[in-house]
Amino acid sequence: MTEGNIRQIQLNEYQRAAVLDDSPACVVNANVGSGKTTVLIEKILYLHLERHVPLEQMIVLTFTNKAADEITERLLRREPGIRPEQVEGFGTFHSVALRLLKNRLPVENAGWTKEFTVMDPDEETDLALDIIAGQGLKVKYKNRLKKRMEQEYQAYLSGKTESRYKDDLFRLYPLLLEEKKRQNKMSFADLLRVASELLSDGKTEEEHREASPESGKSWRPAWIIVDEVQDSDSLQLEFLAALRDFGRTETPGKGGREKPGGENAPENHTFSGVKLFAVGDPNQVIYSWRGTGENMFFRLKHRFAARELSLPVNYRSDVSILEAANRFMQFGEKIRGSRQETGRIVVKNHYDPFQEAEYLADRIRSLHEDGEAYSGIAVFYRLQRQAEVLTKVFERQGIPFELSVKRTLKDIPVLEWLLKVLRFSVNSADIQSAVNVLTDPRYGGKCTKKKALEIVRGDGRNKGKDSRETEKGGRKESGPEKLFRRMREFPEYFAGRTESPSAEELFAYFGLREALHPASEGYAGDEHAVMDFLKKMCGVCSGGGAAEAGGNEARQTQYAEQKDFAERIREFVNSSALYGMKTDAGEKAADGEDMLPPGRGSDTADRVKLMTLHASKGLEFNVVFMIGVNQGLIPLRCRSFEQEEEERRLFFVGITRAKRTLELSWYTNPGEPGAFGEPGRYLQMIPQHLMEREDIRSHEERHGNLRRMRREVQEQIRKKRDGENIGDAGAERKGTDTGQAADERKKVIHVRHKKYGNGVLISEDEMNVEVEFPGYGRKKFLKAFSEVEWI
DNA sequence: GAGCTGTTCTTTTTT
DNA sequence: AGAACAGCTC
Numbered sequence: 001m002t003e004g005n006i007r008q009i010q011l012n013e014y015q016r017a018a019v020l021d022d023s024p025a026c027v028v029n030a031n032v033g034s035g036k037t038t039v040l041i042e043k044i045l046y047l048h049l050e051r052h053v054p055l056e057q058m059i060v061l062t063f064t065n066k067a068a069d070e071i072t073e074r075l076l077r078r079e080p081g082i083r084p085e086q087v088e089g090f091g092t093f094h095s096v097a098l099r100l101l102k103n104r105l106p107v108e109n110a111g112w113t114k115e116f117t118v119m120d121p122d123e124e125t126d127l128a129l130d131i132i133a134g135q136g137l138k139v140k141y142k143n144r145l146k147k148r149m150e151q152e153y154q155a156y157l158s159g160k161t162e163s164r165y166k167d168d169l170f171r172l173y174p175l176l177l178e179e180k181k182r183q184n185k186m187s188f189a190d191l192l193r194v195a196s197e198l199l200s201d202g203k204t205e206e207e208h209r210e211a212s213p214e215s216g217k218s219w220r221p222a223w224i225i226v227d228e229v230q231d232s233d234s235l236q237l238e239f240l241a242a243l244r245d246f247g248r249t250e251t252p253g254k255g256g257r258e259k260p261g262g263e264n265a266p267e268n269h270t271f272s273g274v275k276l277f278a279v280g281d282p283n284q285v286i287y288s289w290r291g292t293g294e295n296m297f298f299r300l301k302h303r304f305a306a307r308e309l310s311l312p313v314n315y316r317s318d319v320s321i322l323e324a325a326n327r328f329m330q331f332g333e334k335i336r337g338s339r340q341e342t343g344r345i346v347v348k349n350h351y352d353p354f355q356e357a358e359y360l361a362d363r364i365r366s367l368h369e370d371g372e373a374y375s376g377i378a379v380f381y382r383l384q385r386q387a388e389v390l391t392k393v394f395e396r397q398g399i400p401f402e403l404s405v406k407r408t409l410k411d412i413p414v415l416e417w418l419l420k421v422l423r424f425s426v427n428s429a430d431i432q433s434a435v436n437v438l439t440d441p442r443y444g445g446k447c448t449k450k451k452a453l454e455i456v457r458g459d460g461r462n463k464g465k466d467s468r469e470t471e472k473g474g475r476k477e478s479g480p481e482k483l484f485r486r487m488r489e490f491p492e493y494f495a496g497r498t499e500s501p502s503a504e505e506l507f508a509y510f511g512l513r514e515a516l517h518p519a520s521e522g523y524a525g526d527e528h529a530v531m532d533f534l535k536k537m538c539g540v541c542s543g544g545g546a547a548e549a550g551g552n553e554a555r556q557t558q559y560a561e562q563k564d565f566a567e568r569i570r571e572f573v574n575s576s577a578l579y580g581m582k583t584d585a586g587e588k589a590a591d592g593e594d595m596l597p598p599g600r601g602s603d604t605a606d607r608v609k610l611m612t613l614h615a616s617k618g619l620e621f622n623v624v625f626m627i628g629v630n631q632g633l634i635p636l637r638c639r640s641f642e643q644e645e646e647e648r649r650l651f652f653v654g655i656t657r658a659k660r661t662l663e664l665s666w667y668t669n670p671g672e673p674g675a676f677g678e679p680g681r682y683l684q685m686i687p688q689h690l691m692e693r694e695d696i697r698s699h700e701e702r703h704g705n706l707r708r709m710r711r712e713v714q715e716q717i718r719k720k721r722d723g724e725n726i727g728d729a730g731a732e733r734k735g736t737d738t739g740q741a742a743d744e745r746k747k748v749i750h751v752r753h754k755k756y757g758n759g760v761l762i763s764e765d766e767m768n769v770e771v772e773f774p775g776y777g778r779k780k781f782l783k784a785f786s787e788v789e790w791i
Numbered sequence: 792g793a794g795c796t797g798t799t800c801t802t803t804t805t806t
Numbered sequence: 807a808g809a810a811c812a813g814c815t816c
Binding site for chain 1: 807808810812
Binding site: 144191289290382 | 801
């Protein structure tokens, strides 16, 4: 039976070993394209169907929402009968931690109440700035505070006493924490940290249940399953450890807990602990600059004394691509291929990004004419800004493309403001949001900070009583005061209502017409965006049949329980902080039409994908163009050995996205600061026999139009430059030229610079070039940055 | 707070 | 290299 099931889905021997493994802890070192997610899904199904481990007793953790969605989707495809409440333990680290804190853990013991909300990182940064100002702390690089707070948090937690900049940052952390407790909200990091702390506070599950009676039935996991472990950080590792060890303080001889589900009791009762199964690829660590220290894959293996298995067989790419990729592997066995086809690896040299974009447009068009779908083609680059030339040229040439940049609620100011209105409405301790709502320069009361604080504090003094009286007689209530009162009374006003009010009712309740300033220029658009948002929100938060609003049914049905409206809004606000409300609608969507979780359709559109190398992780394409493989760009100029290693893994990730065709290119004239006009070192690391090299000369001879194009571009540049320095150039150039020729009669090297025009090379070493320009004199350039071009 | 000198970073991005 | 900031002086 077991064998039969496994064969049915055609696992190879390695995959099967991973699925069947029953060690207390196991890490699977999964090569690129080796069916990592398939193994994960089959493992879950195997445990569920064959070993009778209830899904409710599995915690399945991913790093991103995208991965979480993929797992639930694939699981549902295999087993359509699975109900959302069975997969409550499935999700990102943060969303699972949030669920535990809300439903299972005595969060009161840590200083919050069950009604806490989740902060987004910008909100936390703003709060930190308030505290710095209020307490007179000395903190450096305030404009980079968000980055600093995240990067140095690990160091702070690990007990270091002072920040690397020797400022008050480490004094800020505890003050910030106190303020967050006061305002009853948690940052992303808090979710993991507090959950871990509460899980390992030495109390048993029963004691937790007593402290928090609503926690309901037993939820202690039998299995913890983790995807992409290599991407996790120290906090996540601690969370895993805390989850696994939770409740271990129970006396072993106690005869075990009652097993929910009687005959469905797991077979593994001989082993008292929780089992851990994690998959990942140490060769694909590309986010360590975010503060992940050592390679987490091995740290996890060591920490849990895990058995290591591997998945060496790649099912994605043709042999030549894999042979090249093997040169960039840093850990583990070589990738083994599964196909016979020899794909193409082409290396091209282009004059500059513009010329290349023109070439790519032509090339992509002809690929499409030969039957390749646009969606099977991708262009990868190192820096976001490199996409600009591509989008311009592709637009003009009519190549359908999709730029992978995520839009969030924050891109629409009125919705960002509205979310703060909701935040305070469902969490009356959240003073920060209330003040922000009242002081926004565009919406609401447009109060000064002082005035806003008065309103917010004033309310605290005369709780309830006063405000209601003002409504009837006495002093007339001001706009901001009314808005504030409406927010504060929100939970009370909607108390006991389980059905969602209509968007119109909410709009009227908050007095949004007035708050959005109907006389303002953008009012119509703002109102539209707000109504659209409220409609979608009410749809998600309504009592029954919640799953309409598109995307993420499993996530949304959690609102279907009997909870009152305010509580559902709180959940909505929290999940929007964690899950984001991205639109993946690329170019347009300014009208808010595409707000809220991705609708179907845009994924399936036949368009070429343009993205950074980082964004390409986890994806695959028939044809991959990796552009700008220049020294100093790919790899990017590195300061440390670790950084260099990571650039190499990034290149590895990029080339292994290609199934059949991989084309790498470098520019003679990269036009990016820091990039040299020479091929990136990685091109030399690929075995020569795998590559078809085409340099610019042979290429241009075959395509006269590109040659013409290039000449046109150069012409444009020259004209522009000549227009800038009329007069002096001509007369002086001659004199300097002859003088120079006398000094170095053997060879005069002419160069050209964007700003200074033509000049003569004086000297050159590894790092610098010195050039004499007529009319400007001698200039020195660092090779890494100069835009000097040899002519 | 203008003006100086010295220092640090420049990129990638998820929750 | 050049931007952006920190910290100093007057």
